[in-house]
Amino acid sequence: MSTTVEKWGVFELKLSTSRKYHNPFTDVKLKASFYNSGQKKVVHGFYDGDGIYKIRFMPELEGEYSYVVRSNDPEMNNITGTFTVTPPSADNHGPVRVTGEHFTYADGTPFFVMGTTAYVWHYRPGEIRERTLRSFSKYGFNKIRMLFFPKHYRGNFNAVDISYEPPCYPFEGGPKDFDFTRPNPEYFRMFEQRVKELCELGIEADVILFHPYDFGHWDIDKMDEEDALLYLRYIINRLSAFRNVWWSLANEYDIGCDEDNPGRFMLSQNRRNWDVIGEYIKANDPYGHPRSCHNITFGWIYPDRPWMTHVSYQHPDTYTLMLELKREYKKPVINDEYQYEGNLPDCWGNSSAELTLLRHWLSVMAGGYATHGEAFVIGENNRDIFWSYGGDMVGDSAPCLKFLKEIVMTCPWQEMKRDYVNTDGQNYFSLSKGYEFYLLFFRNTMNGKTLWIGPKEDPKADVEYDAVFFDVKNCKIIKSCRIRPRTDKIEITAWTAVTLKLVK
Secondary structure, eight states: OOSEEETTSOEEEEEEOSOOOSOHHHHOOEEEEEEETTEEEEEEOEEOSTTEEEEEEOOOSOEEEEEEEEESSGGGTTEEEEEEEEOOOTTOOOOEEEETTEEEETTSOEEOOEEEEOTTGGGSOHHHHHHHHHHHHHTTOOEEEEESSOOOBOTTOTTOOBOOOOSSOSEEEETTEEEEEEEOHHHHHHHHHHHHHHHHTTOEEEEEEEOSTTTTSSOGGGOOHHHHHHHHHHHHHHHTTSTTEEEEEESSTTEEEETTEEEEEEEOTTSSOHHHHHHHHHHHOTTOOOEEOOOOTTSOOOOOOTTOOSEEEEOSOOSHHHHHHHHHHOSOEEEEESOOEEOOSSGGGOBOHHHHHHHHHHHHHTTOEEEOOEEOOBTTBOSOOHHHHOOOOOOSHHHHHHHHHHHHTTSOGGGOEEOGGGOOSSSEEEEEETTTEEEEEESSOBTTOOOOOSOTTOTTOOOOEEEEEEETTTTEEEEEEEEOTTTOOOOBOTTEEEEEEEOO
């Protein structure tokens, strides 16, 4: 056991006992209190199999810590110790927090969400996982939506085959006969290793806790509410100490399976008591990681709740609906699924690269965030599709989204508001920080249109801006120049972005 750990790293205690229990997952109570400079944080431990118990802690302060362990097992009770927390390494900015309608790392660094989707990449073979991680990094994605439970369906989706079995299952027992009171540590270790790998790359793991994609294959979705809370307690105790964890209560919380036809979806807001789950996570996660609940397009966007830190929605409308949700919720809003770039016959998986890029840009120009995904069948292989199993990204939108992110990162993003004077909602869009900084995006060419740049109260003010024009489809800078709005005209040209920084 290391006696030093960096701030926002993971300090882990490994304990054992000679006593035997009928069910060590539920029979043993284990927690530790951690102290630093008069502050106290209590975290709970978990059984990791093979007679080993663990307690994980993410220190949020530098300096000397002490701890004391409490347990109903006498051999693990009243264990004490100390360790030292050092400053964070250069790439460690801490966990992501919500600040108003945006996200910020714990050290104050702004976090601009650039998400993508690979639902069950975590249990594919090592070579595929390595390619998946390379794709994430290559294109600058920093939040990955991933299911915890395995995924299976064929049903009416004849174009895709989601049927890979994981190397092991999340619980003891087998398909249709799981003991939900006995998690399988091997499966959890496999998943948390993926979380660690993402953390090393500076990528957030948006962990989706429940989903409807079972269709009677494993019956994991038959878990009752009491067992669901046991599962939540276990996964929170295992994963919450990792700084890059987010909690998504469900993928498409508002659909379920027809009991009389397991291969058929049906709308249902009550598949689980989602508010109980959300409040449970809020109460039991010691670090307050981001929390959301994701809907299906034709269902219901989850209503605002105190446990919800941000809005996660699915809909192809990434502009007007984004604006409405930001106004209604007054929280960060992420369109986590605006349909995928791909070649599937269904509309959710056959967006062009151009449409994908447009939808992502519109989410940005509405002051929100978005999550990409791609669903290409390559040749006759309708099984190894990135959106589900990872591998290599092959679409054309990913490089353009990386370029989008690079442009936005040059802006004072969190201080910018929708500039409706220079936005018509269809052809040209603008965000601004007062008149000090502008981000413009042009969807269509508008010959002769004049933009109103500069102080509105003094339209004759002789101000100047450093301007950069970007070709957002070909990922290149068109030109950099000095602009004087009184005399220079900004041409509105299709697929162009412009940044304007006030000089004087």
